[in-house]
Amino acid sequence: MKNDLFLRALKGEIVGRPPVWMMRQAGRYLPEFIAIREKYDFFTRCRTPELASEITVQPIRRFGMDAAILFSDILVIPQAMNIEVQMKPNFGPYLPNPIRNQKDVDAVIVPDIDETLGYVMEAIKVTKQMLNDEIPLIGFAGSPWTILCYCVQGQGSKTFDKAKEFCFTQPIAAHILLQKITDTTIAYLKEKVKAGVDVVQIFDSWGGMLSPVDYQEFSWKYINQIIEALKDDAPVIAFGKGCWFALEEMSNSNAAALGVDWTITPQIARKLTGNKITLQGNLDPTRLLSPPKEIKKLVTQMITDFGKDKYIVNLGHGILPNVPLDNVKAFIDAVKEYK
Ligand code: CP3
Numbered sequence: 001m002k003n004d005l006f007l008r009a010l011k012g013e014i015v016g017r018p019p020v021w022m023m024r025q026a027g028r029y030l031p032e033f034i035a036i037r038e039k040y041d042f043f044t045r046c047r048t049p050e051l052a053s054e055i056t057v058q059p060i061r062r063f064g065m066d067a068a069i070l071f072s073d074i075l076v077i078p079q080a081m082n083i084e085v086q087m088k089p090n091f092g093p094y095l096p097n098p099i100r101n102q103k104d105v106d107a108v109i110v111p112d113i114d115e116t117l118g119y120v121m122e123a124i125k126v127t128k129q130m131l132n133d134e135i136p137l138i139g140f141a142g143s144p145w146t147i148l149c150y151c152v153q154g155q156g157s158k159t160f161d162k163a164k165e166f167c168f169t170q171p172i173a174a175h176i177l178l179q180k181i182t183d184t185t186i187a188y189l190k191e192k193v194k195a196g197v198d199v200v201q202i203f204d205s206w207g208g209m210l211s212p213v214d215y216q217e218f219s220w221k222y223i224n225q226i227i228e229a230l231k232d233d234a235p236v237i238a239f240g241k242g243c244w245f246a247l248e249e250m251s252n253s254n255a256a257a258l259g260v261d262w263t264i265t266p267q268i269a270r271k272l273t274g275n276k277i278t279l280q281g282n283l284d285p286t287r288l289l290s291p292p293k294e295i296k297k298l299v300t301q302m303i304t305d306f307g308k309d310k311y312i313v314n315l316g317h318g319i320l321p322n323v324p325l326d327n328v329k330a331f332i333d334a335v336k337e338y339k
Contacts, residue, residue: 001198003135006067009312010199010235010256010278018303018311019066020335021138022328023203023239023259024318025059026071029328032058042087043079046072052123056137057130062325063332067136067199070127072120074142074203078151080116081184082109085150098154100166102173110183113191120188121195128196139197141189141226143204143240144181145219148174151181160209167218174218182222186229193233201237201259202226205317208242208261215246227255237280241317247272262287262316266305280312283331288315288323292330299334308338 001007005019027033033055036045045051055071075093079085086094099105114121127137150156152163167174189200207219219240227236231254238250239259250258251273258277260269262284269279287298303313313335319328 001133001136003066006136006312007198007235009310010237012278012310014309016308017335017338018306018308018313020313020332021065021067021069022059022315022319022331023069025065026055026069027319028321029319029323029325030058030062031325032062042073046076046123047119049119049122049126052120053127053130056123056127060131060135063328064336065135065332067138068127068131069138069140069201070120070124070197072123072140074140074147074205075150076117076120077141077147077181077184077188080111080113080188081180082107082111083151092156093150095150095154098162099151099177100162101170102176105173105177105180108177108180110180110187113184113187117188117191121191124192124195124197136198137196138199138201138237139189139192140201140203141185143202143207143219144178144185144222144226145210146204146206147181147185148177148218149206149209151177160206164209164214167214178218178222182225186226189226189230190233193230197234199235199237199256200230201239204238204240204243207240207246212245215243216249220246220249224253227253239280244269244272248274251277257312259314260316266302270306275310278310278312279306280314282314282316285315285317285320285323288319288327288331290327292326295327295330296334296337299331300338303335303338 009019052071056068075085088094149160149163152166153160230236235256237257238255241261244264257280260281262282
C-alpha cells in the first residue's frame, strides 16, 4: 500500500500526521455524484460495479483522502434478507412491509451472500483495481440494531418508537431478528474482506436512541459478535452515534478503533477508553459550513486534543449535502498540513 497511514493508525503505530477520511464522503455534496444520480436510480448505482466504483473514487480524485469507502448502503442487507427496501428521492429509505411480529420475522431469511450480494464483491474488485494500492478501501455494514430500526419502523424516524416498542413488547422475536441480521452481516463482511476491502466499519447510527442498559441488550451484544467473528480477517471500526456512555466497554473489545460523535470532548473520549485504542472522529458535520479558515483552526485543535497518534480524523457523522467544496478541501488540507 503506497499510503498506509490509515492502516498504521489502526495498529496504533507512531505517525507523522493522522490519516483523514469522511463518513459518507462518496455522495451527495459532489457535483460529479449528482450528475450520475440524475441518470441512474439509487440501487442501480449500488448494483452496477462500474458506477459504484466510480462514485467511490470521486472524492479521492478531488480531495486525496487517506482511505476510500465503497459506495453502497447499509440497507442492501435487509434487501438480501427478503425484505423490500425502496429508496425514495427526497424522502430516503422506505420499507413497504415492515416487520411487526414473529410471523414476519419467520419470513426473513439468512441469504447466500454470493447469490444476493455478489454485485458488492464485483464492485470491490473493480474499485481495488482503480485504487491501484494507493490507499486502503473500507467496507461497511450497519449494526444489527440500526438495521432493525429500519426493518421495523419502515422508514427514518426521530424516535424509532415502533422499533423500540417491538423490542420492548416482543423481545424474543426481536432477538431472533437481530441474530439473523448478525449472521448475515458476519458472512457478508467476511466475503467483502475476501473480495479485497482492507478495513470494515460498523455504523451504529441509532445506537444512541437506546438507554445504556437497553444498548447492551439490543445493540452492543450483536456488534461485539461481529467484531469477534471478523477480528482475524481485518481491522474493525465500531462507530456508535450518541453511544459515548458505552465507550469504556467498547474499548475493552477487539475493535481496532472506535468512532465518536461531536457530543463528547476528545479528552473525555480518551479518558473513557484509557488511551488504549485508536479513536476516529469527531467534528460536528455542520461545522463544515463555517468559513474555511475557521475549519482549519478547528481541525488543528481537534488533532492536538486527540493527539496525532492512535487517531483518525473524521466527522462525528456523515457529511451534509449542502457543504461547499472549498470547505471540504479546508478540512482535508488542514490535516495534511498538520505539524
Ligand atoms: O460513506 C460513503 O460515502 C459510502 C456510501 C454510504 C451510503 N450510505 C450512500 C448513500 C454509506 C456508508 C451509507 C451508510 C448508511 N445508509 C447509514 C449509516 C451512516 C449514517 O449516515 O448514519 C444509514 C443510516 C443509511 C441509510 C440511508 N441511506 C438513509 C437514511 C438515506 C437517505 C438519506 C441520505 O443519507 O441521503 C440513504 C440513501 C443514501 N445512501 C444516499 C447515499 C449517497 C443518498 C441517496 C441517493 O444518492 O440517491
